[in-house]
Amino acid sequence: MRKIKYNKGRKVQPTLLDYTGVHKYTQTEIQLFVFDAIDLAEFHEIEVAQLQKHLDFTKNNWLNIHGLNDIDIIKQVGNLLSVDNFMLSDILNTTKRTKVDEYHDVLFFNIKSLLPEEDTNNIKVEQISFLLKKDLLVSFQEKRSDFFTHIRERIRTHSGIVREKKVDYLLFLLLDAVMENFYITLESEEDKVESIINLTKQSTDLQLLEAIEKHRDNYNFLKRAIIPLRDSLYAIKSIKDDNIFNAIENNNYTFFDRLHQKSLELLEQIEYDLTTLDSASNYFFSAQSHKMNQIMKTLTVVSVIFMPLTFIVGVYGMNFDFMPELRWKYGYVSIIIFMLILVIGMIMYFKKKKWF
Template sequence: MRKIKYKKGRKVQPSFFDYTGVHKQIKTELQLFVYDTHDLTECEELNVHEIGANVDLNKVNWLNVHGLNNIEVIKSVGDYLKVDNFMLGDILNTAKRTKLDEYHDVLFFNIKSLLPVENSDNINVEQISFLLKNGILVSFQEKRSDFFTHIRERIRTHSGIVREKKADYLLYLLLDAVMENFYITIENEEDRVEELINISKTSTSPEILVQIEKHRDNFNFLKRSIIPLRDSLYSIKSMKDDNVFNSIELENYSFFDRLHQKCLELLEQIEYDSASLDSASNFYFSTQNHKLNEVMKTLTVVSVFFMPLTFIVGVYGMNFDNMPELHWKYGYFIILGFMLLLLLGMIYYFKKKKWY
């Protein structure tokens, strides 16, 4: 989980851009889809200076940018769309929270894509940003991934209604694809939590508590990622009647409403899973307390067994002159036999009372 870190002395200026992500060795590449119901043009490894010549404003244009390390390419894409610098800064600053904004007919949307790291309890985070303007949708990914592979295939094969819709519907599909990663991540966390609950029933190792707290942090991070997304989608949903977002057609607001409902479902599931973690934590401490109680019970029983024996030994250890038993020939063996009978009687009584 990455935290927001303040860099002392850094000058935050409108013209200053800095990619803050971890994928600094990824080459920046452009991929362009231009399509409508009848035609499709696909351009791989597009040069940034060729965007204007290949874009057709009478069709839907999807420009996918892989890699954010080349600042000049990002600035050139922003200049082509006439995007304000603060939006480009938010694209490059991966520590920013999810947000939705529309300024000068440009709709900006960024979202965190979360996926579990294989054979690890960590979560991989990637920021994906979108710019929508005049039938042109630009998606910015920190690296190549297969999030949108099925959408590309639907466009190529003319499956569904994607080729019949505008760029705002394509934005919905891309957001929906990213949100599917939340389900994958939550499902993986649930499997790990279930394993922890089962292990906690048979083991009292402190490592279990460490793992429980790790997954609790993961669920909190998931919640922190989904809540601003929920709020952004609610803004679209609530402003439908006012038609505030010019880039979204009125008939397509219902699709974003579905995404908002998915966010609510995800948050409810996270709340349920967090409660399960609390149950696992409580069970762990209950098991620890039970084990401690059993130990204390055993020690108490042993102590009670030896209390009368210790008393007898103390009495005959006072060494007074006027103690007739000290002169008995078999006094030593009589006292030992009495102590043994007393011990066996106490053991029988405790066992009958089921105190151990």
């Protein structure tokens, strides 16, 4: 089971930022899209000092940052955009749960992206954070990935309405792309669980029980990632009700409601899958119990068959002087025949009773 790690100790300098993720050797790169319904400008691997002249707040600006290990670059971006230090700390701290924060003119949103690892039953985790200001969206990724490739292509080719909408709609598209990874992960888990359930009907190997428990942990991990996402998406509704934060247009809150509904669908599916795993566990233990009962029944039948034979052998093993059968010419053959008849009769009786 994955647990949240807490680093003990208090910082002498509370403004000191640390990246807590695993991608500590990923080079930090900055990508910028400046666009509207007519024009598009795209900049790659630019320096923070160049952002000021490329940002155009008369248009939509999407600033995407890959790699969080270069703290200086993250701080420079924060200073340029007047982002508070606690938000930068939440961006760099990958152990934080999914949440949404509204502070002054900035909406902060972070989310866990989950994908299945190839050839294993493990799940890869990456934290992605967003800062939304008027006409500016900043996304922070721990490493370069292809989550948003199709969105970049839609911007470049002017497909859909992304170029005609504000950056709040772009935030919806990015969140929706990350949530698609939940569906991919859930589908992968369901395929693996289905194969395990089929195996439990053929075998009672203990490794199957270990696999069931592993996938149960994965489902619970998915659940722990989606529940705060559901709450965060619901919290955006309160931002609309406050009628203070204006970086999200009123007619675009509907798109975030759709994401909230998706989170509910995911949780319902996870609950169903957990119930399926419980059924698989119960079936596994029932199969083991049935197998044990069959073994005990077989051993009991064999014991009952040999019990009278053992008695007969014990009687004629006492070696008393006055046992006329010992000196009878056909005594040995008669006893053997009687024992065979007794065994066959008991077997036929047990068969009739369907005891085996």
